[in-house]
Amino acid sequence: MGQLGQRVVVIGQGYVGLPLAMRAVEVGYHVTGYDTSEDRIKHLNAGESYVEDIASATLVAALDTRRYQASSEAQCCSGFDVAVITVPTPLKEGIPDLSYIEAAADTLALYLRPGATVILESTTYPGTTEELVGAMLEEGSGLVVGVDFHLGYSPERIDPGNPTHNLVNTPKVVSGVSDASLAAVKGFYDSIVEQTVPVSGTREAELVKLLENTFRHVNIALVNELAMFAADLGVDVWEAIDAASTKPFGFMRFTPGPGVGGHCLPIDPSYLSWRVRRLLGQSFRFVELANDINDHMPDYVVQRLVMALNRRRQAMNGSRILLLGLAYKRNTSDARESPGQVVADRLLSLGAEVRAADPHVVEAHVDRRVVRVEASAEELSSADAVVLLADHDEFDLDLVTTHARCVLDTRHRVPPGAQVEYL
Numbered sequence: 420m421g422q423l424g425q426r427v428v429v430i431g432q433g434y435v436g437l438p439l440a441m442r443a444v445e446v447g448y449h450v451t452g453y454d455t456s457e458d459r460i461k462h463l464n465a466g467e468s469y470v471e472d473i474a475s476a477t478l479v480a481a482l483d484t485r486r487y488q489a490s491s492e493a494q495c496c497s498g499f500d501v502a503v504i505t506v507p508t509p510l511k512e513g514i515p516d517l518s519y520i521e522a523a524a525d526t527l528a529l530y531l532r533p534g535a536t537v538i539l540e541s542t543t544y545p546g547t548t549e550e551l552v553g554a555m556l557e558e559g560s561g562l563v564v565g566v567d568f569h570l571g572y573s574p575e576r577i578d579p580g581n582p583t584h585n586l587v588n589t590p591k592v593v594s595g596v597s598d599a600s601l602a603a604v605k606g607f608y609d610s611i612v613e614q615t616v617p618v619s620g621t622r623e624a625e626l627v628k629l630l631e632n633t634f635r636h637v638n639i640a641l642v643n644e645l646a647m648f649a650a651d652l653g654v655d656v657w658e659a660i661d662a663a664s665t666k667p668f669g670f671m672r673f674t675p676g677p678g679v680g681g682h683c684l685p686i687d688p689s690y691l692s693w694r695v696r697r698l699l700g701q702s703f704r705f706v707e708l709a710n711d712i713n714d715h716m717p718d719y720v721v722q723r724l725v726m727a728l729n730r731r732r733q734a735m736n737g738s739r740i741l742l743l744g745l746a747y748k749r750n751t752s753d754a755r756e757s758p759g760q761v762v763a764d765r766l767l768s769l770g771a772e773v774r775a776a777d778p779h780v781v782e783a784h785v786d787r788r789v790v791r792v793e794a795s796a797e798e799l800s801s802a803d804a805v806v807l808l809a810d811h812d813e814f815d816l817d818l819v820t821t822h823a824r825c826v827l828d829t830r831h832r833v834p835p836g837a838q839v840e841y842l
């Protein structure tokens with residue numbers, strides 16, 4: 420396996436699937452990017468990337484090799500040697516929604532041939548690859564998993580906007596439903612990334628991703644709760660975190676913020692807690708507590724803002740609030756599940772006039788009542804309060820201290836000033 424010249428199909432051309440498809444082209448595979456969104460396919464075939472980590476020039480270069488094609492026709496999957504599923508795994512009314520994985524498995528079953536390999540990358544609870552994808556592929560194709568075709572799971576660790584760690588230099592955990600499947604999956608990724616990390620089964624690999632994200636979720640909740648107490652105690656939590664971070668062992672730095680967002684953190688731990696409750700009848704208390712604290716953070720930001728205005732004898736109702744950054748994290752355009760959107764909603768419902776500057780997030784993803792502006796000196800000085808939510812590199816934070824009348828900085832990045840307070 421891992422032989423270049425083979426046909427690779429990547430199901431889903433989003434934040435995870437597109438970088439994988441581009442890398443597969445780069446190392447010599449014939450790659451098809453299949454996506455049910457016709458709009459996305461149109462952009463891809465026009466050489467326009469909508470994923471920030473992939474430059475449009477990279478996409479154009481891939482198209483020019485004639486070894487990459489993007490299509491919304493299921494037929495484009497026919498004749499694949501390796502298929503990788505990178506479709507969304509959201510929550511629907513708090514419950515894992517595996518319908519996208521099911522649809523992908525249905526499609527692949529139609530084109531599955533003996534000797535082919537199917538790999539699931541979407542984040543999901545332990546058991547999905549074997550119990551759901553394996554069973555659907557067998558039923559739809561009449562082939563036997565682990566005998567006629569290979570099946571495995573490999574969690575994605577992509578960190579959008581991270582300039583240091585990318586798909587290629589981040590070790591990739593790989594697994595298979597049998598030794599032969601593991602060898603096939605490992606062989607494929609050995610040609611894609613610098614280092615693969617085999618584990619003994621697909622359930623362990625599925626748990627790896629949930630463990631990594633639950634670890635982050637819980638530790639962010641810990642510093643968020645600490646930040647709320649420290650503010651009341653009059654202690655500088657940021658200074659304490661910086662000093663604690665000098666310990667070379669046994670401590671890992673996490674910082675407070677306006678809440679968690681994106682496709683991973685607020686959602687993945689709930690996949691695990693749902694599975695634990697479903698199979699064991701028990702609650703995963705750490706996850707529930709972390710959800711509770713992190714979900715509360717946007718409200719806490721609003722509360723701090725109300726208090727800051729109150730000290731200036733101003734009401735939130737009628738005040739102009741300028742939000743800096745609507746994405747869930749710095750230097751990304753992803754506003755899915757973003758705490759910034761929740762903060763904007765709460766402020767609007769309190770009667771504030773909400774404006775927002777975010778050079779990354781496109782208009783369509785933001786509430787229409789939020790007026791989109793640039794973080795100019797004029798906008799900063801005409802706002803009653805400015806809130807830094809996502810510290811994109813484009814923001815001139817010195818300008819914020821110079822011009823803003825009242826600042827709440829949830830990221831501890833704005834230079835100090837009498838009117839600047841930190842979360």
Ligand SMILES: NC(=O)c1ccc[n+]([C@@H]2O[C@H](COP(=O)([O-])OP(=O)(O)OC[C@H]3O[C@@H](n4cnc5c(N)ncnc54)[C@H](O)[C@@H]3O)[C@@H](O)[C@H]2O)c1
Nearest residue numbers: 431432433434435454455456505506508522523541542575
């Ligand atoms: N974004 C991240 O940083 C990140 C990191 C690690 C893991 N993940 C996980 O990877 C998976 C994909 O996430 P994403 O951020 O790339 O999502 P995304 O929404 O950016 O992309 C998914 C794409 O799949 C397409 N799609 C949906 N159903 C389809 C189907 N049946 N056939 C073909 N295409 C289909 C959608 O149109 C969309 O373009 C999720 O499970 C997510 O939890 C995401």
